Amino acid sequence: MKYFGFLYLIAAGLVGFTQGLKPGFDRNEYIEQMLISVQSVKDSSYASEFDRPKSFEMIYQSENIGLDNSWDLWLNSENIASISLRGTTEKPESWLENFYAAMIPAKGTIIIEGNKEFEYDLSADPKAAVHVGWAVGLAYLIRDIQPKIDSLYEKGTKDFLITGHSQGGAIAYLLTAHLRRQQLLGNLPSDLKFKTYCSAAPKPGNLYFAYTYEAMTQNGWGFNVVNSADWVPEVPMSIQTLNDFNTVNPFVNVDQIIKKQKLPARVVMKRIYKKLDKPTKKAQKNYEKYLGKMANKLVANKLEGLSVPDYVESNNYVRTGITIVLTPDQNYYDKFPNNPEAIFSHHFHHPYLYLARRLGKAFYE
Numbered sequence: 001m002k003y004f005g006f007l008y009l010i011a012a013g014l015v016g017f018t019q020g021l022k023p024g025f026d027r028n029e030y031i032e033q034m035l036i037s038v039q040s041v042k043d044s045s046y047a048s049e050f051d052r053p054k055s056f057e058m059i060y061q062s063e064n065i066g067l068d069n070s071w072d073l074w075l076n077s078e079n080i081a082s083i084s085l086r087g088t089t090e091k092p093e094s095w096l097e098n099f100y101a102a103m104i105p106a107k108g109t110i111i112i113e114g115n116k117e118f119e120y121d122l123s124a125d126p127k128a129a130v131h132v133g134w135a136v137g138l139a140y141l142i143r144d145i146q147p148k149i150d151s152l153y154e155k156g157t158k159d160f161l162i163t164g165h166s167q168g169g170a171i172a173y174l175l176t177a178h179l180r181r182q183q184l185l186g187n188l189p190s191d192l193k194f195k196t197y198c199s200a201a202p203k204p205g206n207l208y209f210a211y212t213y214e215a216m217t218q219n220g221w222g223f224n225v226v227n228s229a230d231w232v233p234e235v236p237m238s239i240q241t242l243n244d245f246n247t248v249n250p251f252v253n254v255d256q257i258i259k260k261q262k263l264p265a266r267v268v269m270k271r272i273y274k275k276l277d278k279p280t281k282k283a284q285k286n287y288e289k290y291l292g293k294m295a296n297k298l299v300a301n302k303l304e305g306l307s308v309p310d311y312v313e314s315n316n317y318v319r320t321g322i323t324i325v326l327t328p329d330q331n332y333y334d335k336f337p338n339n340p341e342a343i344f345s346h347h348f349h350h351p352y353l354y355l356a357r358r359l360g361k362a363f364y365e
Contacts, residue, residue: 021159023220033163066140067097087166100133102292108309122177123212129312130205169201203317210320224321229346244316326355
């Protein structure tokens with residue numbers, strides 16, 4: 001009997017070893033995370049329209065902090081935790097966080113109230129840059145999230161799902177990058193596993209941030225779920241200037257190339273080059289002026305003592321992560337018609353869950 005009992009324990013241990021988070025897009029896993037996200041809205045009338053999550057139970061819900069940010073912590077019977085980041089609310093400060101859309105370096109220091117410093121590190125690439133408003137959101141949230149991760153890890157929880165819908169998805173990108181960078185730097189245990197579902201998320205940063213994020217989550221550990229009828233994943237507006245290209249590119253020495261041409265061609269080429277170059281640079285400066293410097297004054301009225309790094313001269317926002325496209329058909333539009341007076345009709349949880357449940361396969365590689 002002792003022998004068979006020993007074999008049973010070994011078998012149970014092996015089964016436990018094979019459980020937990022696995023790479024790859026799992027439709028049912030995403031749906032469960034969306035049902036969790038619904039509860040994060042903190043609106044009982046809205047939540048009543050949806051099923052409760054099947055396998056997760058909420059163990060913590062934060063207060064509203066920063067620019068009306070909030071998050072929940074959930075746990076299931078397999079000892080998998082879920083960090084759910086709330087999206088935009090109806091409060092003006094929550095919308096202000098979205099419109100505070102200049103870029104800052106992906107590595108630096110943000111000072112929040114009480115002179116508390118958040119040394120964030122989202123990419124090793126010095127060219128990487130991210131949305132300043134959502135970085136500020138992360139600065140407030142991480143002070144509450146990090147201790148909860150540490151506490152659960154001490155109790156044996158090593159697998160964490162990170163989920164956010166809308167603005168919550170944008171911050172989920174930054175939270176994932178921060179936690180994974182902390183692992184690479186040796187500040188977090190290497191056996192922690194993070195798997196991320198950014199849903200209906202806007203673009204979080206520039207191309208070089210996207211490269212870093214995708215490298216850190218490649219092989220199926222970070223997904224960007226998009227309803228192709230939803231306009232939110234198309235923002236913030238992107239402006240690509242010649243400064244946004246990699247270091248080695250044909251535009252670096254364009255003046256030298258033009259000088260080698262004969263006089264008539266040189267005059268024409270120089271004029272064309274300026275006409276192509278100046279408008280994008282002017283647009284970028286205006287973007288930084290209104291959605292950076294002017295928005296900062298409004299944010300400072302809400303967050304006393306806030307200080308952020310100098311803005312990056314770029315607004316080259318790009319779609320980030322492995323993208324799972326939810327494609328509407330006529331049945332979808334019969335249920336969720338285009339309505340200019342209901343601009344979020346394709347953005348809320350209902351249309352995303354409707355399309356996710358109609359995906360052809362439960363697992364995508």
